[in-house]
Amino acid sequence: MSVTPTRDRRAERREATRAEILAAATDLIGEHGAAALSLRDLGARVGMRAQSLYSYFASKDAIYDALFHQGSNEFLERARAMTLTEDPRENLRRCTWLFVEFCVEDSARYQLLFQRTIPGFEPSPEAFAPSIEAVEMTRQLVVAAGGDDPRDLDLLSALVTGLVDQQISNDPGGDRWTRLHTEALDMFFEHLDAKHG
Amino acid sequence: MSVTPTRDRRAERREATRAEILAAATDLIGEHGAAALSLRDLGARVGMRAQSLYSYFASKDAIYDALFHQGSNEFLERARAMTLTEDPRENLRRCTWLFVEFCVEDSARYQLLFQRTIPGFEPSPEAFAPSIEAVEMTRQLVVAAGGDDPRDLDLLSALVTGLVDQQISNDPGGDRWTRLHTEALDMFFEHLDAKHG
DNA sequence: GTCTATATTTGGATAGAC
DNA sequence: GTCTATCCAAATATAGAC
Numbered sequence: 158m159s160v161t162p163t164r165d166r167r168a169e170r171r172e173a174t175r176a177e178i179l180a181a182a183t184d185l186i187g188e189h190g191a192a193a194l195s196l197r198d199l200g201a202r203v204g205m206r207a208q209s210l211y212s213y214f215a216s217k218d219a220i221y222d223a224l225f226h227q228g229s230n231e232f233l234e235r236a237r238a239m240t241l242t243e244d245p246r247e248n249l250r251r252c253t254w255l256f257v258e259f260c261v262e263d264s265a266r267y268q269l270l271f272q273r274t275i276p277g278f279e280p281s282p283e284a285f286a287p288s289i290e291a292v293e294m295t296r297q298l299v300v301a302a303g304g305d306d307p308r309d310l311d312l313l314s315a316l317v318t319g320l321v322d323q324q325i326s327n328d329p330g331g332d333r334w335t336r337l338h339t340e341a342l343d344m345f346f347e348h349l350d351a352k353h354g
Numbered sequence: 355m356s357v358t359p360t361r362d363r364r365a366e367r368r369e370a371t372r373a374e375i376l377a378a379a380t381d382l383i384g385e386h387g388a389a390a391l392s393l394r395d396l397g398a399r400v401g402m403r404a405q406s407l408y409s410y411f412a413s414k415d416a417i418y419d420a421l422f423h424q425g426s427n428e429f430l431e432r433a434r435a436m437t438l439t440e441d442p443r444e445n446l447r448r449c450t451w452l453f454v455e456f457c458v459e460d461s462a463r464y465q466l467l468f469q470r471t472i473p474g475f476e477p478s479p480e481a482f483a484p485s486i487e488a489v490e491m492t493r494q495l496v497v498a499a500g501g502d503d504p505r506d507l508d509l510l511s512a513l514v515t516g517l518v519d520q521q522i523s524n525d526p527g528g529d530r531w532t533r534l535h536t537e538a539l540d541m542f543f544e545h546l547d548a549k550h551g
Numbered sequence: 552g553t554c555t556a557t558a559t560t561t562g563g564a565t566a567g568a569c
Numbered sequence: 570g571t572c573t574a575t576c577c578a579a580a581t582a583t584a585g586a587c
Binding site: 195196197207208211216217 | 581
């Protein structure tokens, strides 16, 4: 009589290879920019021909999409794992700092997720879903910190992504802008107080 | 006896064609993104083969470089043409608004000038010079507005580019973030006052 | 599942005729 | 100054052998 195994070793191996390919892709776009990924280089990096990658991903865009999903999921998980305090403003400080660290630690991922500079690539709804949830989490933190006006979230998001953007573009590897994070949030909170009394 | 003409019609024509090529390149990167410019398309747009472009520019990067120079010059000229008032904060408001308009009116140019997302392209020092001068002008406006700390300029630049970045990435063609410009600058000024007394 | 072989397209760039 | 012809390299993608 045949016995059904509880583990599917073939599927496991396949998933492991997929993960290996994505890790190599992450390395490559870190080296040459998100828009410069080529399947030849990627195949070479994992020890196969470019054509063999099609056994794992349907297209180059499918690889970008998987990276996008991975990236937006990664941030969402970090945000969820964040320890919350009783001070709502401290929570917002921590969450935005998490975001700043997440972005500057991997600028190619930032480019992929937030700058949308890859010609022709649009993330699928599934890949995008975690980002939406993370924004919703942030929105609630902003409300708890006294920012009930929707404009407040937009202003904060501009402020924080501005720090990240300037850091990556004009002082890569440094901290000229990221070190302004605390001051920036204090400025934002002062503004909320002045605005809503 | 030979007469020396005061105008060089050949040089004029050449310069006009160069300008025409750059204008077409601007159109193309506006349509497909800055990283997706191809010489074939560009040639077709101006009615010549791709190879003929080499009579006008030494390489593709030379075209990017000319566009970069044109772009940074354009902003510098607009900033210089700005009418100054006696209120230093009003001046800073106007100058940053000039910048916001400049960026959102042509997002491909923004990508070229500030996001540096074109694989392998680095602007030449000559092309970059106007940008440096524009930053210096802004720095002086920030100082006049009460931001004597170098961190103040960095904070402001993050705030303004953040508005632009979010606008272009998340609401292209709209005004969800640019309309926050006045509020953002008020927030910044409140902060300067709270900081320096 | 990975390979070779190949199709197809597209890119940047050079040589030389006119 | 523009063209044809061509080169060379690289890209994505497919077909079929093993």
